[in-house]
Amino acid sequence: MKILFTGMLLFLLNSVVAQANWQINLDILDHSLKKNNESLKLQLEIQSSDKSKADLYVAVQSPDSSLLFIQAPNLFSESVNFSTTPVAYATNISANQGVSGRVLTIPQLPANLPAGQYHLYAVITQAGADVFQQNLWQTPLAHDSFLYVNNANFLAIPQQLTGVINEQGQKVFDLTLQKGQKSFLPDTQTATYGINGHYLGPTLRVSRGDKLAFNISNQLDEPSTIHWHGAHIPAKMDGGPHQIIEQGSTWKPFFEIKQAAATLWYHPHLEGKTAEQVYKGLAGLIIIDDSVSDSLALPNRYGEDDIPMVVQDRRIADNGDMSSQLKNMTDVMGLRGKYMLVNGDITPTLESHAQVIRLRILNGSNARIYNFGFADNHEFYQIATDGGLLTRPVPLTRMHLAPGERAEILLDLRTDSGQYLLLQSFSAELSPLTLKNAMMRDALDMQTFDIMSIRVGQAGDNNLSIPATLTTIEQIPVENAVVNRPFVLQEGRMNNSMGDMGDMNNSMGGMGDMNNSMGGMGGMIGANNTETFANLSNMGMFRINDKVMDRERVDETIRLGDTEIWTISNEADMAHPFHIHDIQFLILDRNGQKPAPEEAGWKDTVLVFPDETVRVITRFEDFADPDVPYMYHCHILEHEDAGMMGQFVVIP
Ligand SMILES: [Cu+2]
Structure with missing residues (x-):
């Protein structure tokens, strides 16, 4: 793509005046996503009303902002080198060389480039002038960019x-x-x-x-x-x-x-x-x-x-x-x-x-x-x-x-x-x-x-567009709900088995302080890297309704056929995704506000932000079994393992 020079350039120094008389197009012709060892096809178009000789610099700026100069034996060469020190792409070129629509192929990008966005710049100076003296890279004559990925993985599709x-x-x-x-x-x-x-x-x-x-x-x-x-x-x-x-x-x-x-x-x-x-x-x-x-x-x-x-x-x-x-x-x-x-x-x-x-x-x-x-x-x-x-x-x-x-x-x-x-x-x-x-x-x-x-x-040939409508979602009337169950998500409190640390949120000013406290989790993990999240269960770090998971305890009993509202409140410092087995639910509201359109569909997991209360509505249909519970839990798996989970049965 071309960057048009501005009139301001005309008031600058000689070598910049030279640049002002030149126009360059620099376009990456093939895909602008590059991988290791791939070629780079550039189209270079040069026009000038200047009779004097000039030097052309083409440089690639890497994501870490360093410049890599592309050097060629002459303007028409496809054999190029890369240099980290300033080297002109071509020297002593002039307008009457008639360079237009020139396609050059850089056969292979250097190996081991850092991944990220690369910018290609072209700059013209008076022949022999120091390209860095004039800060020309701030106002390049031409620019294009490509994304470089080291990793040649193509997305694997599971069988x-x-x-x-x-x-x-x-x-x-x-x-x-x-x-x-x-x-x-x-x-x-x-x-x-x-x-x-x-x-x-x-x-x-x-x-x-x-x-x-x-x-x-x-x-x-x-x-x-x-x-x-x-x-x-x-x-x-x-x-x-x-x-x-x-x-x-x-x-x-x-x-x-x-x-x-x-x-x-x-x-x-x-x-x-x-x-x-x-x-x-x-x-x-x-x-x-x-x-x-x-x-x-x-x-x-x-x-x-x-x-x-x-x-x-x-x-x-x-x-x-x-x-x-x-x-x-x-x-x-x-x-x-x-x-x-x-x-x-x-x-x-x-x-x-x-x-x-x-x-x-x-x-x-x-x-x-x-x-x-x-x-x-x-x-x-x-x-x-x-x-x-x-x-x-x-x-x-x-x-x-x-x-x-x-x-x-x-x-x-x-x-x-x-x-x-x-x-x-x-x-x-x-x-x-x-x-x-x-x-x-x-x-x-x-x-x-x-x-x-x-x-x-x-x-492609699928001839598809974005459809206007998809399906109908039958709302569940709030007045149909016969039960409203509260679920409070909590974190941070150690239980008595951990000694006398008590409620860390209150006594220690919140989770952040634990890092400084050798008695807190930070110290424990630092001292022993083999801790697992299951061990956190004993400490009651993550809880629902002040309880940690107990497989012998049924927390909620639900009648088959009932419509229920579950009200999930997050009293913790971090968001917890709350997942309910068996059913799909609709979000009624978040802190009293209707859900966004992209959330106004069937859900089995809802992210509950700190200080937020989310109400969901659902019907428990088809399957009753007083002896085998379903789970509800935080879907941060470490929290689930630490006991942020409860059990419900659906009874006939
Ligand atoms: Cu969680």
Whole structure:
């Protein structure tokens, strides 16, 4: 692209006057997303009314602001070198050399460039003048930019299973929980868990009305469970802490899909071990179709224009170790890492045709809340929440998603051919709301960071646009509710077994002070890196209604068929995503305010901000079992493991 010089330049020094008489176009011709060892095609166009000789400098400015000069034997050469000291691209050029529409290909970018946005600048000086004397880089004649990613990962698409129909007409899925190894970082191996593979599991594609049956074989060296997050199924099929799959054994749950089209997921739910087992890689998606979703003109080619995305952050040491042990003070808020994985690869690239695509995004992280958006603020449309489609697409440029939550979005790439998009988390905008205490924020909470890039190619053929409407959502009248249950989310108080520390929030001035107190959590973690979050349970660090999880205690008893309002209040310093098994609910209000349009759909997990009270309404239908409880809990998995969980039964 061309930068027009301004009249002001004419009043500057000689060499600048030379620049004012020149016009340069500098355009990157191919994709503006570059990977290791890729070529760079530039179009250079030069015009001048100046008869004097000039020197042309072309430099690449890297994300850390250092300049890399491109040098060529002559103006028409495609053989170039890169130099960190100022070198002219071509010297003693003049206007009558007739350089126009010149395409030069830099065959290979230098290796080991830092990832990020690169800027290309062209500057003209009087022949022989010192390019740095005049500060010309402040007013380059031409500029273009490209995004460089080190990592040549393309987004992996999990295998999709549709089941094998047995004699009873059930769709049967065989899932094996197994140990694995994965190379997240180059030249390293990380010990992982996976389902039918090394890391994560297949996507289960089913339809409303399907009867499903599973053979879930546990080949790990420890017990586990598999919970169907978001599924409306009987409690004994739910895969919670009471449906343990011992090592070497096979669990055979079966149930019917009795709910609307949605993106659900499955993951372990073993008491005290959920965080660790999910962190190692046990998770997968479930996609439900129904007659409504089938009738809509939505992208539905799995992996082509309908893209599953399991977003997770991981802390991976340089040697590949991916420990889920607590190391830092901020870990008390849940384990967060600096590497962003989508479907198991670090900051990958999705290659897409220029058409409308759907992203089914699961926040499968243990603890990190994302504030998704695109680097160029490209608009997108949220079309579904946890439990299904919204009434109409909601245009957004930001969308926050807490652990356990899902969102489906449409992205219209029809006019983006040849462009790249960068999906990021604008966490600095959100973390003051989710982590009131600044000491609880980690480095990424205070930044914008990359999740995935999308490289847009030629036009696609799905011929889709953004639909005007999606589905109808039957509201549940508030007056139908026969029970209003309060749930208060609390953190910070140690119980008596920890000695006489009492209520840390009151006696020590809040969580932040714990870092300074050797008696507090900070000191404990610092002294012993092998602490696990299960140990926090004994301390009562994270509670609901002043209780920690007790598998022998049923906290709430609900009558089958009842409509209930659950009022969830957060008295803690950080936001907690509250998840209810068995049902999907509608948000009535947040601190008395109606939910935003993108939240006005079926949910099974709701982020409750500090000092906020969220009311949700739901009906408990179909499944009663006085003996087997369902769970409700915080979906920050470390908090769940620390006891921020309760049990309810539905009775006939
Ligand atoms: Cu929590």
